[in-house]
Amino acid sequence: MSPTSAPGKAPAGGxxxxxxxxxxxxxxxxxxxxxxxxxxxxxxxxxxxxxxxVLTNLVPGDPATANLGQRALxxxxxxxxxxxxxxxxxxxxxxxxxxxxxVLQGDLGTSQQSHRPVAxxxxxxxxxxxxxxxxxxxxxxILGVAFGVIAALRRDRLADQVLRVTSLIGISVPTxxxxxxxxxxxxxxxxxxxxxxxxxxxxxxxxxxxxxxxxDAVLAGQWDVFASAAGHLALPxxxxxxxxxxxxxxxxxxxxxxxxxxxxxxAARAKGLPGRTILFRYVLRSALVPIITVAGLxxxxxxxxxxxxxxxxxxxGIGQYAYKSATALDLPAVMGVGLVVxxxxxxxxxxxxxxxxxxxxxxxxx
Amino acid sequence: xxxxxxxxxRLPEAWRRPLAVVGGxxxxxxxxxxxxxxxxxxxxxxxxxxxxxxxxxxxxxxxTDQLGRDIFSRVLYGARVSIPLTLLLVVxxxxxxxxxxxxAGYFGRWxxxxxxxxxxxxxxxxxxxxxxxxxAALGAxxxxxxxxxxxxxxxxxxxxxxxxxxxxxxxxxxLSGRLLGFSAWRSLRLDVLPNVTGPILVLATLDIGTxxxxxxxxxxxxxxxxxxxxxxxxxxxxxxxxxxSWWVATFPGLAILTVVLAFNFLxxxxxxxxxxxxxxxxxxxxx
Numbered sequence: 001m002s003p004t005s006a007p008g009k010a011p012a013g014g015x016x017x018x019x020x021x022x023x024x025x026x027x028x029x030x031x032x033x034x035x036x037x038x039x040x041x042x043x044x045x046x047x048x049x050x051x052x053x054v055l056t057n058l059v060p061g062d063p064a065t066a067n068l069g070q071r072a073l074x075x076x077x078x079x080x081x082x083x084x085x086x087x088x089x090x091x092x093x094x095x096x097x098x099x100x101x102x103v104l105q106g107d108l109g110t111s112q113q114s115h116r117p118v119a120x121x122x123x124x125x126x127x128x129x130x131x132x133x134x135x136x137x138x139x140x141x142i143l144g145v146a147f148g149v150i151a152a153l154r155r156d157r158l159a160d161q162v163l164r165v166t167s168l169i170g171i172s173v174p175t176x177x178x179x180x181x182x183x184x185x186x187x188x189x190x191x192x193x194x195x196x197x198x199x200x201x202x203x204x205x206x207x208x209x210x211x212x213x214x215x216d217a218v219l220a221g222q223w224d225v226f227a228s229a230a231g232h233l234a235l236p237x238x239x240x241x242x243x244x245x246x247x248x249x250x251x252x253x254x255x256x257x258x259x260x261x262x263x264x265x266x267a268a269r270a271k272g273l274p275g276r277t278i279l280f281r282y283v284l285r286s287a288l289v290p291i292i293t294v295a296g297l298x299x300x301x302x303x304x305x306x307x308x309x310x311x312x313x314x315x316x317g318i319g320q321y322a323y324k325s326a327t328a329l330d331l332p333a334v335m336g337v338g339l340v341v342x343x344x345x346x347x348x349x350x351x352x353x354x355x356x357x358x359x360x361x362x363x364x365x366x
Numbered sequence: 367x368x369x370x371x372x373x374x375x376r377l378p379e380a381w382r383r384p385l386a387v388v389g390g391x392x393x394x395x396x397x398x399x400x401x402x403x404x405x406x407x408x409x410x411x412x413x414x415x416x417x418x419x420x421x422x423x424x425x426x427x428x429x430t431d432q433l434g435r436d437i438f439s440r441v442l443y444g445a446r447v448s449i450p451l452t453l454l455l456v457v458x459x460x461x462x463x464x465x466x467x468x469x470a471g472y473f474g475r476w477x478x479x480x481x482x483x484x485x486x487x488x489x490x491x492x493x494x495x496x497x498x499x500x501x502a503a504l505g506a507x508x509x510x511x512x513x514x515x516x517x518x519x520x521x522x523x524x525x526x527x528x529x530x531x532x533x534x535x536x537x538x539x540x541l542s543g544r545l546l547g548f549s550a551w552r553s554l555r556l557d558v559l560p561n562v563t564g565p566i567l568v569l570a571t572l573d574i575g576t577x578x579x580x581x582x583x584x585x586x587x588x589x590x591x592x593x594x595x596x597x598x599x600x601x602x603x604x605x606x607x608x609x610x611s612w613w614v615a616t617f618p619g620l621a622i623l624t625v626v627l628a629f630n631f632l633x634x635x636x637x638x639x640x641x642x643x644x645x646x647x648x649x650x651x652x653x
Contacts, residue, residue, distance in 0.1 A: 040486075047487045051496075055503040165385070168634060172626040174579055176586045177602050177619030184612055304494030308583055312606065322495065323587055326502035334499055341495050 033357045041350045045343060049103055052338035053096050103339065109332030113325065118336035122318060126340065127211025128198060129310070129317030133302045134212075135237035140244035140302075141295060147245070148252020149284070155257065163249060170246025175305045179239045179312035186235055193235045196314035200228045236313045240305045244298040251294045255287040262286075289359050296352030300345050389631025396625050400445040409436035411443040411596045419611045429613035431604065433594075437613060440596035441621050447597045449625065451508070452578045455515055459577075460570050462516070463523025468562075470524065471531030472554050482528065485521035493518045497580055501589040508597070511590035515580045519573065526569055530562035564640040572633035575626035582622050598622045 072078045083089045087098055102109065108118035151163040186193035194200060198213055206216035206225050214233060217226035259265060260283060268278050310319035318337055325333035399406060409416070416434040420426055428437035470481040488496065497514040504510035531554075534540060540557045548556070582599030584590040591597030593604070598618040605615025 044486060044490045047483075048490055051487055051491075052499065055499050057503075164634075168630050169623075169627060172575055172579075172623055172630050174582060174586075174599070174602070174619055174622045174626070176583060176599075177615065177622065180602065180606060180609075180615050181619065184609065188610065300492040304492040307494050307498060308586065311587070322498065326498055326587075326589065334502060338491070338495060338499050342491050345492055346490055 030357065034354060037350060037353050037357070041346055044346055046100075048339060048342040048346070049100055050096070052335045052342070053099055055338075057092060057095070099335070108336040108339065111325070111330055111333040111336075113328050113330045113333060118332045121321065121333065122336055122340050125316060125318045125321045128315060129303075129306050129319060131198075131212040131214065131233065132237055132240065132310070132315060132317060133299065133306055135214075135233055136241040136244065136302050136305075137295070137299055139237060139241040140248055140298060143241075144245045144248025145252050145288075145291065147249040149256055149279070151249065151253040152256035152260065153279075160253075163253075167246040167249040170242045170249070173242060175239065175243060176308035176312065178242065179236070179309045182235055182239050183312055194228070194231045196312075198229060198232050198316065199225065200232075203228055236309050236315055240302055240309050243305060244302055247298055247301070248291070248294065252287065252291055255290050256283055259283045259287045289356065292355055292359075293352055296349045299348050303341055303345060383635060385631045386635035389628045389635065392624055392628035393632060396445055396449060396628065399442055400449045403442045403446050407436075407439035407442045409439040411435065411440045412594050419608060419614070421611070422613050428617040429611070431601075431614050432608050432611075435594075437601075437617055440601060441598070441617050443596040444598045444601065444618060444621060445625075447508075447591065447595060448578060448582065448599075448622075451512055452574055452581060452625075455512055455519065455577045455581065456570050456574050458516055459519040459573065460523055460566060463520035464527045464566060466520070467524035467527030468531050468554060468559065471528035472535055472550065472558065474532075478528070481524060485524050488518055488521045491518075493580065494583060497584060498587065498589060501584050506589045506592070508585070508591045508595070511581055511584040514584065514589075515577055518580070519577060522573070523566065523569065527562060527566060530565060531558055534558045534561055568633055568637040568640060571629055571636050574629040575633070578622060578626055578629075 072082070080089070087095055090098065099109070106119055108122070110116065111118050111121055114121055147163050147167065151160045151167075154160045183193070183196075187195055199205060203225060205213060206220045206222050206229075209216050209219050213229035214226055217223070217229055265278060265282050268282050306315075306317055306319035307322055308319070309315065310317045311323055314320070318341065321333070322337040322341075324330075325337060412435065414433045414435055416426070416430045416436060418430060418434045419432055420430040422429040426436050426438060428441060431437055431440070466481045470478040491499075497511075497518050500514035500517050501511050504513060535558065540553060543553050543557045544550075581590060582597070582602070585597045585599030586603045588600075588603065591600045593600060598621050601618035602615045602622075605611070605618070608614050
């Protein structure tokens with residue numbers, strides 16, 4: 001098999017995977033559903049490596065030019081040596097296979113900028129992004145679902161109208177601009193927010209356990225460090241969350257409205273059940289199922305947002321790393337970021353899919 | 367017939383809502399600005415001959431930037447860069463994604479598998495990450511940024527169109543057309559596509575905002591428009607350097623916000639007016 005045909009078959013493999021699952025009619029539908037989902041996710045993972053690889057090899061500029069000094073470029077032998085060191089003199093399909101086997105062993109290549117293994121760079125930057133995106137998704141879920149429920153229950157009244165316009169504004173604001181404006185107002189003018197970065201200058205990070213400064217500080221009992229970390233986290237997380245709050249508000253509203261119109265809710269009401277019981281036991285329970293799916297997708301927009309927000313707040317996460325690598329045409333680093341972010345997103349959506357299938361039998365039977 | 371007349375009755379009512387009126391007025395204003403920028407702008411958007419970093423005042427409504435250019439004039443000219451490109455982007459996404467999705471939904475089997483697996487691959491990435499990787503791979507320029515956004519934008523149209531076409535394919539009037547001897551293409555064109563345009567139109571209107579955000583975001587990251595182009599995202603980016611002169615970044619950002627907001631207002635109204643049932647499909651993809 002030629003190296004190119006292996007990745008090329010990935011999409012067709014999806015069909016094969018599904019067909020292979022079909023004869024197992026005796027298996028439990030849930031098992032079949034899980035097998036199918038995991039197989040799809042694995043194929044997508046291979047697809048992701050292929051996409052990042054193909055894209056980073058479209059680069060018209062020579063990465064040697066971008067990464068070697070003027071004097072080194074004048075020496076063809078040095079250039080050739082540099083290219084050989086980075087595997088750039090091999091044919092493309094072989095480069096891809098080398099890359100793939102490396103990825104499987106946890107080797108993402110060496111960054112041409114930092115001269116360190118990309119995996120090491122990412123391991124250093126990933127926790128900051130997880131902390132930021134995690135805080136933002138928690139805030140978004142709480143506020144988005146609450147606002148959505150309020151809007152649905154107060155349909156067409158003032159609260160609904162106000163929330164409709166606010167949530168539309170939320171999804172319309174350019175995140176990078178909002179980050180800048182928020183930083184200017186809260187840091188520069190009002191001096192409420194601490195400056196950029198994850199901790200106050202001069203403060204030593206807490207002993208590393210999870211890599212999340214807030215969590216590690218609590219674990220170590222360093223409350224001053226926790227206060228500083230939480231303070232630095234608040235503004236970027238809120239800025240990042242605004243878009244997803246708007247998104248979840250809008251989605252929750254329509255999901256709740258749909259359930260409110262169902263016969264069983266009407267029946268519960270006719271039975272004289274108190275409004276709160278109907279809301280929590282009947283409405284939210286089924287409305288939350290589709291909301292889980294959207295929350296998974298919303299996490300994707302948060303990961304996207306980090307690239308724009310981290311640049312402004314000098315937040316040392318993968319967003320900032322991604323930007324720096326892309327502009328420097330640092331191929332392995334760009335591939336690494338694409339891979340890691342793609343993989344994280346894939347895993348989250350797999351979990352969401354599985355949850356959805358476990359909760360709602362209609363999904364796994366379809 | 368009844369469906370058409372119902373729509374006609376409903377549309378004007380929906381368009382009289384405040385949200386629609388505000389959205390329509392803002393969008394129209396920006397379109398006029400884009401056309402008439404040379405007549406409206408008091409200064410040359412590229413000339414670096416004014417006092418540097420002058421705050422907003424009677425001479426310069428939006429102030430001047432660090433190179434001594436009038437920001438008001440640059441914001442007006444920016445409409446000529448961003449708005450046509452965004453509209454072009456959305457039209458191309460609708461055409462490419464819609465056609466591929468329609469084929470996938472109508473023909474099914476391997477066509478469906480191939481198209482949707484490619485779409486899945488794009489959906490496997492968060493949008494900005496993929497757009498950024500594509501833009502970086504193609505090289506930093508406005509054209510390449512447009513291409514990058516196109517790469518991430520088409521699959522949502524493919525997915526929505528596919529779903530709609532699949533639902534439509536089995537309907538009696540489509541089947542009877544086929545039984546009368548319509549070719550697949552004719553049936554798709556005459557019976558199926560006219561019945562799926564409503565939801566796609568809504569999606570496209572809401573997508574104008576998303577596309578502009580993405581395009582200006584790429585420029586902000588230095589992967590789109592290059593200086594001295596008065597592109598709004600790039601202007602916000604240049605405001606980062608002169609952080610304490612708030613006006614440099616604020617006004618171009620407000621320009622992006624108002625355009626996106628206007629089209630989101632319009633899209634929201636359009637959705638209510640055309641088909642409330644599709645609301646969910648559209649929201650899911652609007653991510």
